[in-house]
Structures are given as structure tokens and as C-alpha cells.
Amino acid sequence: MATTFEVKNLDFYYGDFQALEDINVEIEGSTITAFIGPSGCGKSTFLRCLNRMNDLIPETRVEGLITLDGRDIYTNETDLVDLRRRVGMIFQQPNPFPMSIYDNVAYGPRLHGSPSKSELDGIVETTLKQAALWKEVKDKLNSLALSLSGGQQQRLCIARVLAVNPEVVLMDEPASAIDPTSTQKIEDLMAELKERFSIIIVTHNMQQAARVSDHTAFFMADDTGKANLIEFGNTDQIFTNPKDERTESYITGRFG
Amino acid sequence: MSARILRKVFLFCALTAVVSVVLIFIFVAVKGAPIFATAGFTRLFFSMNWDPLKGNFGMLPFIVGSFIVTLGALVLGAPLAIGTAIFLSEIAHDRIKRFIRPSVELLAGIPSVIYGFFGIILLVPLSRMLFGGSGFGLATAWIVLAIMILPTIAAISEDAISAVPPVYRMGSLALGATRWQTIKRVVIPTAMPGIVNAVVLGMGRAIGETMAVLMVLGNAPSVPKSVASPASTLTSAIALDMSYASGVHQTALFAMGLILLAVSMVLITVVRVWSGRVGR
Numbered sequence: 001m002a003t004t005f006e007v008k009n010l011d012f013y014y015g016d017f018q019a020l021e022d023i024n025v026e027i028e029g030s031t032i033t034a035f036i037g038p039s040g041c042g043k044s045t046f047l048r049c050l051n052r053m054n055d056l057i058p059e060t061r062v063e064g065l066i067t068l069d070g071r072d073i074y075t076n077e078t079d080l081v082d083l084r085r086r087v088g089m090i091f092q093q094p095n096p097f098p099m100s101i102y103d104n105v106a107y108g109p110r111l112h113g114s115p116s117k118s119e120l121d122g123i124v125e126t127t128l129k130q131a132a133l134w135k136e137v138k139d140k141l142n143s144l145a146l147s148l149s150g151g152q153q154q155r156l157c158i159a160r161v162l163a164v165n166p167e168v169v170l171m172d173e174p175a176s177a178i179d180p181t182s183t184q185k186i187e188d189l190m191a192e193l194k195e196r197f198s199i200i201i202v203t204h205n206m207q208q209a210a211r212v213s214d215h216t217a218f219f220m221a222d223d224t225g226k227a228n229l230i231e232f233g234n235t236d237q238i239f240t241n242p243k244d245e246r247t248e249s250y251i252t253g254r255f256g
Numbered sequence: 257m258s259a260r261i262l263r264k265v266f267l268f269c270a271l272t273a274v275v276s277v278v279l280i281f282i283f284v285a286v287k288g289a290p291i292f293a294t295a296g297f298t299r300l301f302f303s304m305n306w307d308p309l310k311g312n313f314g315m316l317p318f319i320v321g322s323f324i325v326t327l328g329a330l331v332l333g334a335p336l337a338i339g340t341a342i343f344l345s346e347i348a349h350d351r352i353k354r355f356i357r358p359s360v361e362l363l364a365g366i367p368s369v370i371y372g373f374f375g376i377i378l379l380v381p382l383s384r385m386l387f388g389g390s391g392f393g394l395a396t397a398w399i400v401l402a403i404m405i406l407p408t409i410a411a412i413s414e415d416a417i418s419a420v421p422p423v424y425r426m427g428s429l430a431l432g433a434t435r436w437q438t439i440k441r442v443v444i445p446t447a448m449p450g451i452v453n454a455v456v457l458g459m460g461r462a463i464g465e466t467m468a469v470l471m472v473l474g475n476a477p478s479v480p481k482s483v484a485s486p487a488s489t490l491t492s493a494i495a496l497d498m499s500y501a502s503g504v505h506q507t508a509l510f511a512m513g514l515i516l517l518a519v520s521m522v523l524i525t526v527v528r529v530w531s532g533r534v535g536r
Contacts, residue, residue: 051430053426053429053430056426056429080432081432081433081434082432083432084429084430084431084432085431085432088430088431089430091423091426091427091430093423095421095423095424095426095427096427097424097427097428097442097446098424098445098446099445107428107431107441108431108432110441111431111432111433111437111441112432157427160427160431161431164431164432
């Protein structure tokens, strides 16, 4: 199923400070979209607008429209529980809960229903396989998740998100805190998983963006700190033939 | 040179605690132990008969009294305190926090005699009205102690809850958990070792409390039969009798002190072992 985000005239404020200005973009389903840009350019802020995680930060404000499959996600009636189940999130630092590997994966399904033991067993096995972690942990499902390596923990977090059947998964620099081998595994994983849901990934690593994504969005902040979406397009086009000269300067490494 | 002297000074400070603990133990044990030889364990620990003038030193009423008073105070006080901690760390806005936290801290600084007054003026009449009797008794002591241990348990629990990394909360909320589900399924379990630690320290405070209990418990050396019954605890009995006791009577009081000490040691050890195991 193709779930689409549409963003129109989005402004975002931390108190009086405007962090995002007039973002317009359409993100299609079953694709991988990379957000690139210099540090502090608002790409993570924008990512967190998409599942309303910014709501947790006091005195933030959103203006404009974000729709998911045509429905505004910033109305008073928006069901945040449902939104965040549909739009999962992987954080920069792997953050498995301090409980067993099994309980981490079962956490979401237990929140959203009361699955039987055998159903849970099934979900745990399937999602750990999908996250390419099953072989490494199948004999120690009851061990503490924190005993895993950083890369394994991040794949566990992916399994944890998969277990609630998301339609979109937001990844906030998912590979910046882990080793290259694990990064490779996660990139392979993304290519497989995009059949099932779309992925939006924030990354500082331009090679990574070029390798994994179908579309790329380039963000940049002006002198006052307001970030704009400078250019959005097919990844090939952005990296080989950017239309905006700022995009070109960035990807050729002239700044940022 | 000066570094070496400073080292000695600080070592001396640290050793004060160790030496005190050892001295207190030896002192209380030497003074109290003889009664075990003269009266025997059964007549001390399993007898209800406390009549020092006739040479009967059954301590069971006090042991039971201490146990029931402490348990009741914990049953009332711990949920109240943990609820306070959750409210302060997870729910309250800064403005409300600025008002509640100092109140809780003030509570910790109030002398126990004043808690006794509070009990006598407010809770004794209330207990008399609700449960009958004199009003001096278990129910009153429970409430007074519950309030006394609240700041201890609340402060340490709040520290434990605040120490739960924000990424856990974010991870849970991002999976579609509500705030309450996040508190219940991630935050509290993660903070549990600290919360248990807090409750055990509160328990230590409740067992050891003397003055406020003495003022509101009615001090009858018998096992209480209802929530309104007067009772005695190890601490209140020691404090009341010490001023005039002599001979074997005094030795019995020291033996009761020894029991108190042993219970505190066991509590502290339990916490150490338990939090050590969970921490690993």
C-alpha cells in the first residue's frame, strides 16, 4: 500500500524562533527519501513534524498543512496513537528498552491489543528475521536488550517498529552511532523493507543518501536560522545534475 | 606533604562512621545480651507477658506493634509518595512543581515532635470519631508515619524516575504508546530498583521513629485488636521505660534495641543485594 505524505506551506517555530519556512513536498509511498543538508538545517525537525514528536517539546508551533493519505495530521481530532503506529521512528541513538529482546519487540503489539503468546512468538520471530537479527539472537530472546552491540540494538529497534506494521518509517540518522558493518546491514535492510512501507531517512552521510534513496531532499538554513527545502528530486538527478547551485556546492563538498 | 595531611584528615572523617557503627553495635549487644541467658529466647520473643516489675519480659507485643505500625505506614505512605514522585517527574508543569516540591522538602524538615502534635490535635479526634476508643492508637500512628515517610520515599523515587533516559520515553511514545502506558510500562519498571530502595529507606525511617509514635499510639503493651487499639512499638517502649528502668529491666530494653538494629541491618543488606543484582 502506498502511503503518501503531502506537505504544504509548512512553517515551524520553537517559541519565537522560526526553524522551518514554507516547506512544500510530496513524499510517495514505497520509496526511500533521504533528507540531506548541513548540521542545524532543520531536517530532523522536519522529520519529527511528520509523526508529531515535536509536540513533546514545549512551546513549539506548526503552521501549514501536513496530510497523510489526504488527511490532515494536525487537527484536534488526530489520533496520535494511530498516527505514531502508522508512522514509526528510528532514533539516532539505538534506544531499546531495558527489558528482554523478546519484550522489546512485543512492546508495540501489547500496546495496541492483547495478542496471545503464540501470536507474539510469531511476531517476534518474523520481525527479527525481517530486521536481519534473528540468527544472532534466537537462542537468547530472554536476555537483556542492552547486552547487544550498538548495531544489533539498532536492528532490534527496527524490529520493534516493524512489529506494529507501520506504513512509513522515519529514520533520524540511524547509522551515525554504529559501526560500518552494522550500517551496511541496515542499508541492505532498507532496500528490502521499502516494498512494505516508505522510509524517510535523515543522514549526514551523502554517500549513504546516494546509495539507498530514490528521492533526495536538500535542506539549508539561511543566516537567521530559518531552514528551507532548497531542492527535491530523484536522487540520481540531485547528485548528478542539481538544479540549484546551493545543492551543487553542498554535494560537491564546498560547505557543510 | 600537605596532601598527605589532608588525606589523613579525610580518612579520619570517613572512619568516624565506621567506628561509630562498630561501637554502637558492641555497646548495645554487651548491654542487652545477658537477658538472653537469664530469660531465654522463648520467654522474650514469644511471650506476650510484659511485666518488668514481676520479672516478665515478653517482647512480642512490641515486636508485633513495630511490625504492624510500620507495615500500615508503608501501605498508606508508599503509594502516596510514589504517586507524588510520578506527578512531579512526569506530569506536573514547572509552575506546579515549584509549589509542590518545596512543600515535600519542608515535610522532611519538620521535627517529629511536631508530627506528634499534629497527630494529637487533628488525627486523634478524627480517629475517635471514626473508630471510637480514645483516638490514640494504630490508625493515628499509621497516618502520622505515612506522612513522615512521604518526603523520603518521594524524593528518592523522583530521582530514580527522573534518571530514566528520555530516549526510552521517546521510543515508547513513537511506537504509539500513550503517556500513561509509557509511564507504566517503561518508566516505572526502569526506575524500579530506585523506587524499591526508596521504600526500604522509608521503612527504616518508620521502624525507627520514636517520638511521634510515642505521642499518638497510646502505649499499651499489648497486641492491638483493631485499627483503633492502642499499641506499643520497640522504640516507644524503650523511650518510655529507659528513664526509670534498672537492672534486668534495663537489660531487656537494650535487647529490644538490639532487635531494632538487627532489623535495620537486614533491611539495608536486602536493598544492597537486590539493587546490586538488578543493576547488573
